[in-house]
Amino acid sequence: MGPSVLFFLAAATPLHALDYSTAKPSTIWINSDDFFDNRNYSRNIFSIVQTQDHSDFQLYIAAGFYCVSSMFPCDKFLFAVSIGDFVDTMVGIYNRQIVWSANGARPVRENATLEFTADGNLVLADADGTHIWSSNTSSQGVDGMKITEFGNIVLFDHKNAIVWQSFDHPTDTVFTGQSLVEGTRLTSSTSVATMYITAERGGLFAYAESTPPKLYFECSMPIPVGNIGNYPTKVTLMNGSLTFILGQDFLNESITLPVAQSTQYMRLDSDGHLRLYEWSGPIERWTVVYDILGSLGIDPCDYPTVCGEYGVCRGGQCTCPLESNSSSGYFKPMDERKPNLGCTPLTPISCEEIQHHQFLAIPNIYYYDQNYTNFHSITYNETIMDACKQACLKNCSCMAVLSTGIECVWVTKILSLHSIEPETIGYNSSAYLKVQLSPTNGDKEKAHLNPSKKNKKKVIIGATVGVIATLLLLVIVAAIYLRRRGDYEEKDEEFDFDQLTGMPTRFSFKMLRECTEGFSRKLGEGGFGSVFEGKLGEDKVAVKRLESARQGKKEFLEEVQTIGSIEHINLVRLIGFCAEKFERLLVYEYVSRGSLDRWIYYRHENAPLDWCTRCRIIMDIAKGLCYLHEDCRRKIAHLDIKPQNILLDDNFNAKVANFGLCKLMNRDQSKVVTMMRGTPGYLAPEWLTSSITEKVDVYSFGVVIMEIISGRRNIDNSQPGENFHLINLLREKEQTNQLIDLIDRHSEEMISCKEEVIQMMKLALWCLQNDSTRRPSMSTVIKVLEGVARIETSEAILIMFAKNNAPAYSAPSQASIISGPR
The missing domain is CATH 3.30.200.20 (Phosphorylase Kinase; domain 1)
Structure with a gap:
């Protein structure tokens, strides 16, 4: 059987009617752009519809290639399983959640292959043929493959018995009915640390990977009386509970969870939280319904990355480490406005300058759980503690020493530190963080131990200061001379x-x-x-x-x-x-996907944006402008709204960019006089008077709406003379009731949504009126897009628009005041 791909069809069809959930051996799927789902950049291989009996919504479960790169075109794909739905609304939301992947650590490229071999092995290979992953089920009698209604990929034999299933190899997610068996784990990675939750003998344990591993949570169940044998511990997500099974069919205990109203899954998130998610309507999105570890009493400061590397957490607040009784320190925040991102040393640790390493003492730090098994530790006493610290200073991989009052523990990577009162944990616990002194500071530390060296240094310093002062005086004289000569x-x-x-x-x-x-x-x-x-x-x-x-x-x-x-x-x-x-x-x-113009003018032969993505982009632009106009201390008029200044991220969320031409306005200013600035085709008529308000942005916004809807430039020299100017053409089509002619012909989906598209055009007409006082504010535009306000009477708008409403400045303006794409 040759290469084949079964494309995911978003049809409201009962489960039994879809024939895309199974496959037979000797089948190859290619990660090909021929099967491109523009809504979330996925290539689906096989899928089913999961219908909830107690609700009117459906969830689509699909397995295929999913883009995990910010580049365009995409250069990194996972073979993965997703579950979600497409909500077709004015500001559409597309909710697909990846719940399992085969090659999370080794993404593949375009033209990678997934082969279901004749001997029953599922093999993933990159475009150059490199082996990436396989199910290792050759010669095990595999007869077929299917995906279940819970997203489980199953390889089965001729008796329909399971030979291999993805549920036995979880990534970061567990579905209802799925078990986390002793020896398996849920793993979630961030730039700071990899965290994992695993079932161990007698309970559930959460770690951050470091040397040694950081145990930040445990839920231990009493081991039952008697021999439980070699049966592994299992933790199973049930409807309404998280069940612990110790030994053969021995139910030890369970944790109560919210009863499912629809599909649920449990996921270990990148911040270390174990959360229960549920598909909720009518909003129709994945929603957190329970924080499992939080409900079991974990302190918010115990999560390994809550304050980033080197961050100190106290009462939920993040700070950088400070020396005892001092307001200065050796660390600075990664971002002053986001203290939870962690801290970084002012002077990076250098193995070549190990002689300048010292310890910064931070008292009352609770870092590890009290279980120190497998830690590099030395039984504590004062002499041995000093020896432990000195040994750490001589080992560049040791970044800190922790004293618990009982043991000395070496740490090679510093995650978030938990500051706590000593009586809370019952013993004195301190952290000694290794810091790098500059050579000068290192000499100062040693000088007070040797007075003769100290006196010599004073002589050297005095002479040096004298030379520097002389040179400084010469520099000042030279500077004054140059300034007088017209520097x-x-x-x-x-x-x-x-x-x-x-x-x-x-x-x-x-x-x-x-x-x-x-x-x-x-x-x-x-x-x-x-x-x-x-x-x-x-x-x-x-x-x-x-x-x-x-x-x-x-x-x-x-x-x-x-x-x-x-x-x-x-x-x-x-x-x-x-x-x-x-x-x-x-x-x-x-912003990874670049500017909006490259996605709506088809310069890069990209697939057309679907209608919901276009609506969401329009809404995002409106929200950005509304913030500038109404929520800032001073009103900010952008003055250059155009597709080149709208950037799109990985998920096609829009961000307004390039404030180089903006004008700041006081709240009590109704108008401001300024030199003409902007781009031809987007300028409001009032620019002729040079007296403008923030409503010039509303006019430009109306032009951008029409470009997004039509898929063409406002001023397009390639069009016939009568179609040269899009806004003139909009006026003519409205008068003859032919607005449908302006819909982007690259997108059949937009034609099928013509009623919504025409309503969006009428919103654009409202924004494009000559009289700026009749244009809506951006907050009103948002209410219209959200469906909580109506467009002002269409007839009134169209009468105003039809009266000599030719767009201003269709001819080029002076190059010195007109911006190009930025």
Whole structure:
């Protein structure tokens, strides 16, 4: 049997009517773009519909290739099982949850193959033929493969007996009826640590992988009287309980859980929580219904990554380690605004400078569970404790020493520390964190032990200070001389950016040049500069290098201060900036799928966006603009809303970007006079007067809605003369009741949803009125999209729109004030 793929059909069909849940040996599935599900970038191999008898909704269970990369086109896929549904609403939500994968640690590429061999083995190979994973069931009499209504992939023999099943090899999820058997585990990974929950003899135990492993939770059940033999412990998720079975058919105890109203699963999440999820309607999404570990009394500070690496958790709050009785320290937050991300040493630990390693003592730290089995430990007394610490200082892999009052424990990776009162745990527990002293500081530490060396150092320091003072005086004289001769430096170069509070991170030009590899990876360019891909630590960033210092440093920094203070899920976040001499750079978060224009103009031969994705993008843009207009301390008019300035993340969530042309307005200002700025085709008519309000963004938003719906540019030279301008064409089609002609012909689905699409066009018409006072506010637009408000009387809008409503500025404007794609 040749290569084949059974495509997932989202049809409301009873379970028994779908013939896509089974397969026979000697079948090959190829990870091919011919079978591309645009809603979640998956290629489904076989699937079924799970119908709930007590509800009117259905869940689709599918196995196939799923994209796990932020790149486009995708370069990393898992062979996995998902469960979920597609909700077709005005602001559609697509809910598919991966519940099992075969190759989580080794993603495959395009054209990888999954082969169900003639001898009954399921084999996954990469595009170059590299073996990735297999079920190892050759010659075991496998007769077929199926996926069950609970997402279990089963290989069965001719008697329909199970030979192999994915339920025996869980990843991070357990379904109702599935057991976690002794020796198996649920695993969830983050950039900080890998956490896992495993069934062990007598209970359920949760660890963070480190050296030694960090036990952060245990639920032990009493071992029954008598010999339980070699029967393994099993923990089974039942409807309404988590059941522990010790020994053959011996039910020891169970934990009560919420009774299922629909499909449930239990998942170990990346933050270490074990949560119970349930599909809930009418919202129709996966919802957390129970935090299992939390219900069993675990302290929020006991989760291994609650405060990131080196973070100290106390009462649910995260801080960095401080020396006893001191307000200074050797650590700084990874992100001042997000203390839960952890801390990093001010001076990284260097194995080449091991002589400058010292310990920072942090008292009253509860780090490990009291079970220290398999830990590298030494029985405690004061002399041996000192020897233990000295041995750690000589071993570069040892990053900390923990004293429990009983033992000395070495740790090679520092996860979150739990600060607690000594009486709570019944003994004195301290953490000694290894820190790196600079050579200068290291000498200071040693100097007080040797007075003669200290006096010599004083003489050397005195002479050095004298030389430095002389050189400094010469530099000052030279600087004054150069300034008097008309130095070309900016007049405000001496402006101290520390005068402005709440500034984002300031980067040096050298650092940004290095992180972008010499500005070599260009993402895009426009009228005011180019954008380059960079990397700060493990995080990708987008670095915008402005072409010239068009404004003074003080004005630039004040603008950065304002833009840096706004944070919203639908606005691209400004991470930092650089202002050195004539260099002006802005550092933004990296958004993986690029700008909206590449997805709606079909320049990259991409598949058309489905209607729900387009609706969600429109809603996201509206929310971002509403925040700028109505929720900031000062109103912010973006002034350059266009598809090139709307970025899309992995899940096609939209973020408004590029605030280079924005205008700040006081709350009491009804209008502001400013120089014309923006892009031809998106400019509101009131720009002719140079007196504008935030409603110019509403007009541009209306243009963007029409481009998203039609799949073409507003001003398109490739179109016939009468169709050259999209907004003119919109007016004509509305007058002749032919709006359906403007729907993107690449998408048959949009034609089938024509009533909703036409309503969206009428919302665009409301935003495109000449009179700015008649346009809706963005908060009103959101209410319309959510279905809680109606579009203003269509007739009134159309009369206003039909009266000489030709779009403003269809001809190019001055290049100096018009921006290109940025």
